[in-house]
Amino acid sequence: xxxxxxxxxxxxxxxxxxxxxxxxxxxxxxxxxxxxxxxxxxxxxxxxxxxxxxxxxxxxxxxxxxxxxxxxxxxxxxxxxxxxxxxxxxxxxxxxxxxxxxxxxxxxxxxxxxxxxxxxxxxxxxxxxxxxxxxxxxxxxxxxxxxxxxxxxxxxxxxxxxxxxxxxxxxxxxxxxxxxxxxxxxxxxxxxxxxxxxxxxxxxxxxxxxxxxxxxxxxxxxxxxxxxxxxxxxxxxxxxxxxxxxxxxxxxxxxxxxxxxxxxxxxxxxxxxxxxxxxxxxxxxxxxxxxxxxxxxxxxxxxxxxxxxxxxxxxxx
Numbered sequence: 381x382x383x384x385x386x387x388x389x390x391x392x393x394x395x396x397x398x399x400x401x402x403x404x405x406x407x408x409x410x411x412x413x414x415x416x417x418x419x420x421x422x423x424x425x426x427x428x429x430x431x432x433x434x435x436x437x438x439x440x441x442x443x444x445x446x447x448x449x450x451x452x453x454x455x456x457x458x459x460x461x462x463x464x465x466x467x468x469x470x471x472x473x474x475x476x477x478x479x480x481x482x483x484x485x486x487x488x489x490x491x492x493x494x495x496x497x498x499x500x501x502x503x504x505x506x507x508x509x510x511x512x513x514x515x516x517x518x519x520x521x522x523x524x525x526x527x528x529x530x531x532x533x534x535x536x537x538x539x540x541x542x543x544x545x546x547x548x549x550x551x552x553x554x555x556x557x558x559x560x561x562x563x564x565x566x567x568x569x570x571x572x573x574x575x576x577x578x579x580x581x582x583x584x585x586x587x588x589x590x591x592x593x594x595x596x597x598x599x600x601x602x603x604x605x606x607x608x609x610x611x612x613x614x615x616x617x618x619x620x621x622x623x624x625x626x627x628x629x630x631x632x633x634x635x636x637x638x639x640x641x642x643x644x645x646x647x648x649x650x651x652x653x654x655x656x657x658x659x660x661x662x663x664x665x666x667x668x669x670x671x672x673x674x675x676x677x678x679x680x681x682x683x684x685x686x687x688x689x690x691x692x693x694x695x696x697x
Contacts, residue, residue, distance in 0.1 A: 389684060392492050395589055396676070399596020410601040416594045417656065420587060425490055426558035428584030429513065431577055432506045433562030441566055444511050446634035450642050451515050454625045459485040459520065462613065470609065476663050478527035483654030483668045484617045486520045488676075489513045491591035492648050500690065501641060508641040510559055517555045521653060528661045598652055599676065602669035610667065614650070614674040618682040622647035640690045647686040650675035 403410030433441070459481045466477035487493065489512045497505030565572065625646040629639035654668040 389496075389680075389687065392495055392592060393680070395592035396491075396596040396599070399593035400600045401596075402593075403597040403600030408597060410597045413594055413597050416590060416597070420490065420591045420594060422554045424583050424585075424587040424590060425513070426554040427580040428494070428506075428587045429510050429555070430558040430562040431580040431584050432510045433559045434565045434572055434577065434580075436507055436562075436566050438567055438569070440507065441563060443635075443638075444507065446632055447508060447511050447638050447642060448515055450625065450628050450632055450634070451512055451645065452519055453628060454621060454642075454646055455485045455515070455520055457624070458616065458621050459523070462616065473531065473663075475527050475531040475661065476658075476667070478524045479654050479658045479661075479663045479668050480613070480671070481654075482520060482524040482657065483650050483671045484613050485621070486516050486651050486653055487512075487617075487621075487646060487648035488595065488651035489516060489645065489648065490651070491588065491595045492679075493645060494588040494591070496644070496648070496687075497641065500644065500687070501637065504637070505641070508638070508645065512645050514556065514559050516651075516653070517553065521657075524654070524657055528657060528663060531661075595652055595676075598655060598669070599673050602655075602673050603666060604673045605666060605670040606674070607670075610670045610674055613671050614678055617650050617671065617675045618647065618678050622682075622686055644686060644690050647679075647683055649679035649683070 399408075402408045462484045463477045463481040466472045466480045467474060470477075472480065489509060493509045493512060494506075497509040499505070501508060622643050625642050629642050634642075650672045652672060655672055657663065658668045
């Protein structure tokens with residue numbers, strides 16, 4: 381178990397720290413990371429997702445629905461609760477509340493999740509994390525975009541039509557198209573030549589390292605608030621969310637390993653999508669950045685505890 385902890389966590393935080401130091405020392409511009417983010421989200425990560433899904437058998441793909449359903453249920457309920465608190469208790473606008481809610485509810489699947497799931501669950505872990513990333517890409521991101529676009533849209537564009545437009549745009553993103561294309565190939569039983577799959581693997585291998593490094597860069601540029609509200613929201617992200625996920629794994633039929641994957645994935649620290657959306661739409665990024673920083677630091681403890689429990693259960697199951 382100690383070996384799993386070391387192999388899973390130390391590389392994650394080591395690469396993030398490298399990005400943080402590079403940003404703090406001015407080696408890389410930590411305020412303009414758009415190009416690196418495009419490399420990760422539109423090239424490397426879609427390639428990795430395509431390669432994983434295209435290799436998967438039909439039976440294994442069909443077994444992923446409990447994971448997808450549970451992760452979506454957890455994220456949507458946490459999103460709704462945090463949005464309500466931010467909107468009606470903290471009195472933020474609907475758009476800023478959505479950014480904060482996304483920061484709390486959507487874990488850092490792309491950066492921290494890929495190496496962690498692979499280390500704990502092996503090849504199956506890659507499929508788990510692919511399912512998790514797709515759930516965020518096709519549901520959580522469009523939901524947040526609907527709030528952000530609504531603040532600058534005409535009256536005729538608001539409401540359900542705006543939500544459908546946002547979902548439609550998201551479905552054309554490489555992050556969504558790639559895994560869906562891979563799933564279609566797998567379901568049709570098409571076997572792609574090794575040289576094609578290896579081509580996707582070559583760029584896909586850059587995903588985890590670049591995403592973690594970019595996360596460190598983003599963290600190095602943030603002014604951190606340690607208010608009671610930020611600490612509370614970070615606890616919701618790191619502690620309450622995986623506890624709720626654990627409860628759902630008890631009542632939703634799934635394998636023991638899949639249940640462990642759900643808990644571990646929801647225990648990941650806050651992702652950077654909320655911060656990126658905030659920066660793009662000028663929606664007050666300080667809270668999103670603070671949640672990301674505090675949640676990431678807090679995960680040194682919380683993620684270690686969850687990983688120890690999951691690894692311990694695996695050893696004795």
